[in-house]
Amino acid sequence: MHRTGNVIPEEEEQRRSVWEKNTLLIKAHNLEYEQGMHSYQPGMNHLGDMWLRRRPAWWFLRPDNNTFALDDIATKLPKAIDYRLLGYVTPVINQEEEEQRRSVWEKNTLLIEAHNLEYEQGMHSYQPGMNHLGDMTAEEVAEKMTSLVVPQARETNNTFALDDIATKLPKAIDYRLLGFVTPVINQGRCGSCWAFSVSGAMEGLMKRQTGKLVPLSPQNLLDCSSSYGNLGCNGGYLSKTFRYIIENKGIDSDSSYPYESREGKCRYSVRGRAGYCWGFQILRRGDERALQVAVANVGPVSVSINALPSFQSYRGGVYDDPSCSSAETNHAVLVVGYGTDRGKDFWLVKNSWGTDWGESGFVRMARNRNNQCGIANRPMYPTM
Incomplete structure (x- = not known):
């Protein structure tokens, strides 16, 4: 003042x-x-x-x-x-x-x-900075905007550990510049972060396979995967959502199945299918090096994080909150790169809270800070 x-x-x-x-x-x-x-x-x-x-x-x-x-x-x-x-x-x-x-x-x-x-x-x-979440309490944001469900027991049948022989990793990578990342969408007051994280990883996979970037449908996942244990706007699992795509043999494009910010009747159509995968891989828990190798060699990776109240009002810079524990995670996002800014390593992360939040919808989260916010607790990506 x-x-x-x-x-x-x-x-x-x-x-x-x-x-x-x-x-x-x-x-x-x-x-x-x-x-x-x-x-x-x-x-x-x-x-x-x-x-x-x-x-x-x-x-x-x-x-x-x-x-x-x-x-x-x-x-x-x-x-x-x-x-x-x-x-x-x-x-x-x-x-x-x-x-x-x-x-x-x-x-x-x-x-x-x-x-x-x-x-x-x-x-x-x-x-x-003040944003569209400014009149919501931290409890409301956690209830309405996060809602990731984390399995009580770790799934081991699909666990994949990347070899540490890939020592020549790029110092920085930004998949937005490489055409692997679609525009940020606002999920609204619906706990569909898990659907946006998975659809984003699938978009990166299809870009690598076909050379074309096509926005895929989070609404398809929101409406059609309840039989796999997902709860619509009340939350969902990353791994079970990938299983749905595998067994459904695809996911529709966003243009054929647009987002509505609420759960509805399943309307999946083979004619609208724009993405598919044969499997998915889960990285070693808490291993930021393995996550870096995956991002550098595979593309965007689905992750879970601990979204604290300070995350709600993030506007810019490297988000480094020492109080952000890795013990629990409640929000799903998409790692689309990494780098270093003024000596601080960061993960480049795509959120689903609209472009009025953060750095036009993205956040740079502290990297190599003892798995801060649990970003390496459960990374996973789809495979062909």
Whole structure:
């Protein structure tokens, strides 16, 4: 917070309150800016703890984006917009719940600001930021957005250990640049992360086999694999989903079986089939070296991670949270590369929470940090 002069404790509290209110106003405006509703962005500056009965728009104008022309944008606005459909607003039942949502959002905003103050001091390697999950509690995100089911007993019949003879691995690899990765999709408030992880691994396999990248259908997996133990929006298994694809002899394309963010009746059609596999391999538990070998030589790999509350608000940088235990995992994602940034090794990971989350839907997670967040607990990939 910028100070406007020497202040006494009582005034310090008042200025803090003003600064926090102005921060919320700025964030609200910038959410609308991202939707094309404004031609300029405000940002916090040295005037942020000063109050004005009616703040002019230029009060928080950024010097690096100072185009302030509102006359011509009216014709570019959509005829109607509903932020509930875009995932920015949690459906509100009544005024009491709306107040609770506001309280959660304000609390998360303060946590983000506190972390970023420490980030500016060099205390963290990543930055959080407000996103469309900001009015949800950590418990709600875990219940509605993760929902990976992990087998109690480890399956050993398909366990595969890559040889350690592949010593000449590339220092970095990004399968997005190689055309193996489809655009990020927002799974919505449906615990379908497992379906997105598996379909992403299958997309990489088919790209390697055919040379073509075709988006595959998470909805197909969501609707049709319940007999294998999956629970639709309430969660699913990575390994059992691969088994479904093998025994079903395929998975439909996303264009023929689009995502709906809810479980429905199975509508798989052979005519829409765009991917298939004959088997899948599971890597050694906790072995990040084996995961690196697989990513370098095979392609994108399905993994499970421990998604902490700090993961919910991740915006950028190398996500390195020492409190992220490898003991348990609850969320399925897709490793699509690895690298090093300023001396910090990372895994490049594709999430399914939309492009407003993280680095356009991706996260760089700490690598070679004792299997942080359990990313190497249970990696697996499909085979032909």
